[in-house]
Amino acid sequence: MNQNEIPISPNLEASAVPFWRDAGKRALVFQILAILIVGGASYYLYSNTQTNLERQSIATGFGFLEKEASFEIAESLINYSAADTYARALLVGTLNTLKVSFIGIILTTLLGGLIGIAKLSSNWLIAKLAGGFIELMQNIPVLLQLFFWYAIFYESFPSPRQALNPFTGVFLCNRGLIFAIPEAHSAYVAMGWIFLVVLIVGWFLNRWGYRRQELTGQAFPALRLTAAAAILLPLFAWALYGAPTAMNIPELRGFNFQGGITVSPEFSALLLGLVLYTSAFVAEIVRAGIQSIGRGQIEAAKAIGLRPGQVLHLVVLPQALRVIIPPLTSQMLNLTKNSTLAIAIGYADFVAVTNTTINQTGQAIEGVALIMVVYLFFSLTTSVFMNWYNKRMALVER
Amino acid sequence: MTQPTTARREQLKPPVSQIGVVGWLNANLFNSWYNTAFTIVIAAVLFWLIPPLFRWTFIDSLWFSSSEACRDIDGACWSFIPNNIRFIFFGFFPEGQAWRPALAMFLLLALVIYSKERTRWKKSLGWIWAASLIVMGTLMYGGIFGMPVVETSQWSGLPLTLMLSFFGMVAAYPLGVMLALGRRSKMPAIKTLCVVYIEMIRGVPLISLLFMSSIMFPLFLPEGVTIDKVLRAQIAIILFTAAYIAEVVRGGLQAMPRGQYEAADSLGLTYNQTMRLIILPQALKIVIPPTVGILLSAFKDTSLVVIIALYDVLKTTKVALSNPKWTGYSTEGYIFLALLYFIFCYAMSSYSRRLEKEFDTGH
Structure with a gap:
């Protein structure tokens, strides 16, 4: 006006x-x-x-990063000792955070998806169990769950000498989960490369198959071919290299195990707690996404003669994912942010390392600022990636 | 077609496989070959899992005994809880004064339960709440009527958890609504401030805010001024929760059709009147479910104050468990605590479902 x-x-x-x-x-x-x-x-x-x-004569600035950290970190993906700098210690913490978040996000998506589908099952027992799991996990603080799993590890599991041995080569004790891995051999490197090449070729094959189907109407079984090649070709290479079967089996020497791979109780408890807690929320998101698709869509897809796999792949998933992805992103970010609770059970994630740094240098402002910047960076990169993916999915719409 | 005679109209019962227990089993557990397989596998796992768990929980367990008696049994030592309940619930509150936080909590719960009915939401209820909060504060702090003063550093256990979460929710809600309105505002400066605040807080974990409150905030204050540690954590929780509520409320505001604003404008309502009388009542109503989700996580997140060494109910449980007499019974302690949290959270979410139904005016 x-x-x-x-x-x-x-x-x-x-x-x-x-x-x-x-x-x-x-x-x-x-x-x-x-x-x-x-x-x-x-x-x-x-x-x-x-x-x-000035009054407390606390140094300012990030000069401390170059100084010697002089504290040990229990688990690290890169070489680290107390003689290294604070900057390297913080890098170790960042990598540990990324490790637990990355594995956690993959496991959460799988478990959450499975439970979300299970809640919609026509089998009363499965649906009720899934519902009970979701209610239970959502209503208990994640920190309490972490404490619980950690307590199970260090209180209920025996010492390495009496380690539980559920399968050959797998040991459970209060030092964590220890399992056998194949002895290093050039065959495994070759298998890894071949697998990677098959995946890349398969991706192009799939695209070509789609284009051909759009032009000629003839379907090409690219997915099945790729899957078969991804399994058979590496096996073939393995046999070609003389089929090595030697295993690096953990052995009890003194008070602890030697060999194999050890997953620490801190990491296991953190991963287990985060995955179970977050997957309950993911399950609800997946359920809501699937339910958002009208029955008519599925009936129409069947009416034009699509097979059940095609109905899922071509009709249900593209639409459900559009509903699922935005809230799923925020759950993935929640998992990453909740991984900071590692400090409470002694896993050396970024926040735990920063906290030690703050205690040693007294530079609280720089420390807290570092934490905020790093997590803001994680959050923003994740949401940028997810927004890109979301936009790609949304473009399917006319 | 011939008309059926009365004799022919004799009722045929449905086949036995489609009614009653058998019918239910057929429809819900054995309706296809793979569901039958799932049912059998799951039933087998449950039969293998439940009896030992049941034995551990109920048969081999001790409920009211000394810690020494617990060392000889295979089952759960629930005795940990009655033996330590005073410390778990009230922490370092002085011995013999535990009735004060107990009474305050009872008052809070009674008020919450009384306020559940929407018919009681009147102005007088607000005054009752204000008066009760003063009574509760007095009960906790003391200093009059011969009650010795208890500093906030000694407030611990369940009262601390309830206090942090109650004030966290009550103060964060209006703040969050204001932030949401600010983010939707046409004034660029206000909008930018709100956006930066909301996005920054939502991008960082709660722990970093709690760290800020506990180790960084004292540096912000002039010399000689200190703010209570509990209050600092409380403010951090409020600021954190408000940013999340703001995003939920923004969703509700965006869902309001333009016509609502235009109708309010054409009636000549001011901005405040439009928001208070037209927009917010509708917008807040449609976002009840996600709002309750945020409030629930705020309640659960108060347990994070463990990390900055405040003695909430989780920390007092941990301290009780670290007593050499009771080490090794963490499972029992944490299960008890999980049950406690579960009851609170479940009550809240079922209340929100009821509220949602009551508010549903069907248009």
């Missing part, structure tokens, strides 16, 4: 409107006030901080 167009008496001009009745001016005053308050408060806190830092 334009005020000038309203015929008003000549003595009541626009300037006569008091400024508190003028929405535009009022908004300006509000904004200036808000900026002044926020700016003033920030300046006040900043100057306080400066005086306090």
